[in-house]
Amino acid sequence: MERLGTGIGWRPEIAGTVAELPGLDWVEVVAENICPGHLPEPLQRLRERGTTIVPHGVSLGLGGADRPDPGRLAALAERAQALGAPLVTEHIAFVRAGGPLTASPELEAGHLLPVPRTREALDVLCENVRIAQDALPVPLALENIAALIAWPGEELTEGQFLSELVERTGVRLLIDVANLHTNRVNRGEDPAAALDGLPVDAIAYVHVAGGVEKDGVWHDSHAHPVTEPVLEVLADLCSRTDPPGVLLERDEDFPPPGELAAELDTIRGVVARSADGRTTTAGRTASPAPVPALAERAAAPHATGPAEPAVPSGESPRPGDADPAGEGTPPEGAAPSEAAGSAEPLPPEPVDAASLPDGEAAAAGDAARQRLALAQTALLSALVAGTPAPEGFDHGRLRVQSRALRAKRADVVAKVAPELPDLLGSGYRPAFLRYARTRPMSGGYRRDALDFAEHLLHRPGSGHAPDPAVRRRLEAWWRERSGPAPLPRGRLARLLAGMRRTH
Template structure:
């Protein structure tokens, strides 16, 4: 795997500061926020200096029950090619549910939600990853996500789930140590245990980010300083394997450049501390790092000569996979795996359609409870579901305010309360721009804004952006067309 070094998430708000920061080897940008034909000048200048740019997708929904959308895959591939990227990344999450597969309304979460760690969900995820790999021009890495809620009846730990995913598909892993901390606080999962179970040789790079705790729940905000426990997990990871790259994520509430530079310094220090601990313990450099980098396959996976010694570092070699204690079959046991519920190579070609439907039904039920107010599925912590529902609505309000910045200006201090009231009974079905238009139409049609300058400005804003609605049988288009007729009569 290509060694990336130390990086930072590129965002338009800090673009100038990133260009001036010392020691930045690479940057990561949200794939959906850039246009391949009109790359930001800042990214062009960084590339011209030899800084690697990696597109980070957030909308594929690889953990969802449906196959990845061809249009979204093509768009991600186009961005990778436009940026000359060595890889692309996405999340192990679902972001929408329902639709034809479950004969229920298609709902959008507007955020990353955890997949159940079950055999069905793993089979579906593996095939979705393989579909994505075939469509992309460069390798794919997938990220573990943070979660406020836990699925009942899970069959695998996070380490086992990710190990088998990497083993069955060859996909690389983007390990977010801040998300491991989040899952420790919210779900009681031990970060050290999770790291011990991971296929560390498959790591493409590592994310580090901040968050905050409220009422015993950790929120992975990407808008707060990186806390010490997250740096401690990074040190633990670096003591086990040399990560090819480490990146600081910050999405909001941006501090002064000096503060970001200090966090990058702390991140480098945590990695160096882990390397020192590994050297003190083993007396040697770990595979994939420093002097041994040339003796590894792909820069991160142990070569043949190091596999026999991998057991001592917690990384199983080929000959020891069957006995690794992770429940993953070795080559010699794959034929017998069917009886244990673990698919062999010959059964991995396609996920069972029944598995897709089963996963689709449970995901649709959960998402409906979170965004449409339907009863909570059995086995979930209802208090945690309420926390997650409020977090989804809050994030939705924040993103709509960024996608359509005129709305908070028009509505003033009442914007957020008005949007949260709207979101409670109106799930998102067509992305954030459609959501902004639907919210404005709702306020106008229900007299949610009193007569006066604000209402006139909101009406003008909506009419300018809604445009003539094409003829269509789709409910969303029919509703938009009807709303436009109604507002034009007012």
């Protein structure tokens, strides 16, 4: 794997700072935020001076039930070629659900949601990864995500899931140590146990990011300094292997250049000290422990952790809060033997689709995709459309995650369409949160902004004061950005009727 060194996430707000950071080896850019034919000038200058640039995708949804969209894959491949990137990266997550597999409207999360760690979901993920690998001109690496909610009935630990994914596809790994720490606080998962199961030689690079703890819940904000617990997970990882690259992520509330440079120096120091610890007295670097065979990992007990934190009695849950209901569920990952007093059986071996006749293999794969599609659609619908929670999920955690998704939508829409909070003032956020409670996003954030504006114009009582001057400006904004495509006749009639009632 190519050596990357120490890098930082490139963002337009800190483009000037990034260009001047001492000792910076490479940068990572959000793939969906750039246009290959029109790279931002500061990014183009980095490219011209030989700085390695890695595109980091957020919208493929390789953990979803559908096969990867060819258009999204082509766009990611185009960005990799335009940047001369040595690899591209994405996430082990699903970001949308519904559609033809469930005969229901497609829903978008606007967020990275966890994949169930089951063998059937792993089968689907592996096929999706192979499809993506075939379509991309450079190697693919996948990132572990942070999550507040956990799927019921999971069969594999995170380490086992990632290790089998690597063995079956040859994909590289992007290990986010901040996400490992987040899952430790919020879900009781031990980062060391996850690292124990990883094939460390598959690591392409490492993410490090800051966050903050509030009310016993860790918020992976990318807007705070990197904390000591996250650096400790980084040190643990680097004591096991020498990662080809380590990258600092910062997305908001950017500090002065000196503070960013100091954080990078701290990260370099952790990596260097860990490298010294790996070196033997003879001056040779100790090899990492070999990855156990699949059967040995399957037989290993799942890691257990502390019970999830609870919100203090009488407090209302806030975005990021833990389970306010206090339902007393067992610690995540607890083996059945702890409750039943019997030995935990080995999980069944996955079916090798390649050993089945073509017709049977295709049928088995399609059935697995449909089951996963139904499960993911039920979960996402509960989170973004207010439908009942699926069986087996922590209802309190789902409510918290749902509020967090609405809050994120409000924040992102305010960034992509800043005219809306300017027009609506202090009424923007409460009106948007009411709108988002039962109005799922279905076409990206820019479409969400237009749908929200149309919602306000069509329903005067939806949270915005009926000020005629503001309505006229909002209508002009909406018309300018909606384009020439006409609305369906009935929808247009309802919209115009609603506007007439306000004048």
